Structures are given as structure tokens and as C-alpha cells.
Amino acid sequence: MSITTDTTGPGAPPRANGELVFAAPWEGRAFGMAVALAESGRITWDEFRERLIARISVDPARAYYACWLAVLEEVLVGAGRIGDGEVGTRATRLAGRAAGHDHAPPHPSAERAG
Template identity: 55%
Template sequence: MTAPLDVDGTAAPPRANGELVFSAPWESRAFGMAVTLYEAGAFTWPQFQAALIARIAAWENAPDQNRPWSYYHHWLAALEDVLDEQGTISCDEVATRALTLAQRPAGHDHHH
């Protein structure tokens, strides 16, 4: 079961020439974490999309002046919302795991 990623719309991931674009390693990890959990049946894609759209809408209605726009900050927050709502895992656990992943050195995930 592959995640049905929207090509357009509010919740569409950033792309360049049709390819997904990540500006930092943690973004691709957050993306992969959501897709893997979806594929494992932790939540439905419409649930995740609704959470993502809600997070983006909340930011647009009250932009955090201290944090510039970041699609994947919203992506990760939506993932936390969905998992917390499902009772799969608590937000604290997701945040701790995400922080651990984000602190890995660049290139850690690439094996030669």
C-alpha cells in the first residue's frame, strides 16, 4: 500500500520537476516515518491529510513570526496529531524519536 501523495493542493509535498524536495535530512526522515507508519496501517491517509491541512491552516491564520514557513514542520506535527489521536503513540514519544533522528549526522542514512 503506497501513500497517495497529492500532486497539488494545500497538503502537497514540495516538488521540483516532479521529484520530492527535502531541504534537510530530517525532512526526508519525517516523510519516510509518516509513509512507513501509514503503510503499516497506523492510520489512514485521509486522516493524515486532514491533520496536515489543519496544521497548515492554523499556521496561515496565525503565522508564528519566530518560525519561517516549513512544510515538514507541519508534516511532523500532523503525524504527531494523528498518532496521538489513534492512541498509537504519544506526542512526547514521537517528538523524542524525531529529535533523535534529526540529530543524526548528515549522510548517516546513506550506505555505500
């Protein structure tokens, strides 16, 4: 695999003994999207990584994957893959779904464990 996440330094994702730690399913999805997009050449991993490090340095108190998601959206908007504000619009629409449908897709690890 050509994508290697940092294991140390400001851009390194949270880990416990080398395993990536996702505090919530969306963090894993956001992580996977960036890796998948980089693997298929739709975003440039180095650019993503540099922007992530920069974002974390200006707001070190912000949760790691909140920064990750913000940078991913920014890079995709910059590349013209999605429109500015489009994610917010869609998210608001999703928030308005009927009760019982407001959950994220199942987490892959949950599927495997089951």
C-alpha cells in the same frame, strides 16, 4: 503503492519537477515514517492528509515539514501509539548526548551516493 501524495493543492509536499525536495535529512525521515505507517495501516492516510491540509491552512508561513511532523505526532498520540509529551522527553534526552553523537541517522541517499 497505495499511498499517493498530493502533487498540487495545499497538502502537496515541496517538489522540483516532480521530485520530492527535502531540505534536511529529518524531513525525509519524517516523510518516510508517515508513508511507512500508512502503508502498514497504523495510521489512516486520508486522516493524516486532511489534518495536514488543515494545519497548513491555519499557519501557512510554517515550514511544510514542520507541519508534517506536528501532524504525524498528533495522529500517533491520538491513536494511542505514543504518549502525549513522550517525543519531547525523548528529544530532550537525545539533545543531552555526548558531543559527537548528536547526529541523525545517515541519510539513505548519502549512503547510496557513497
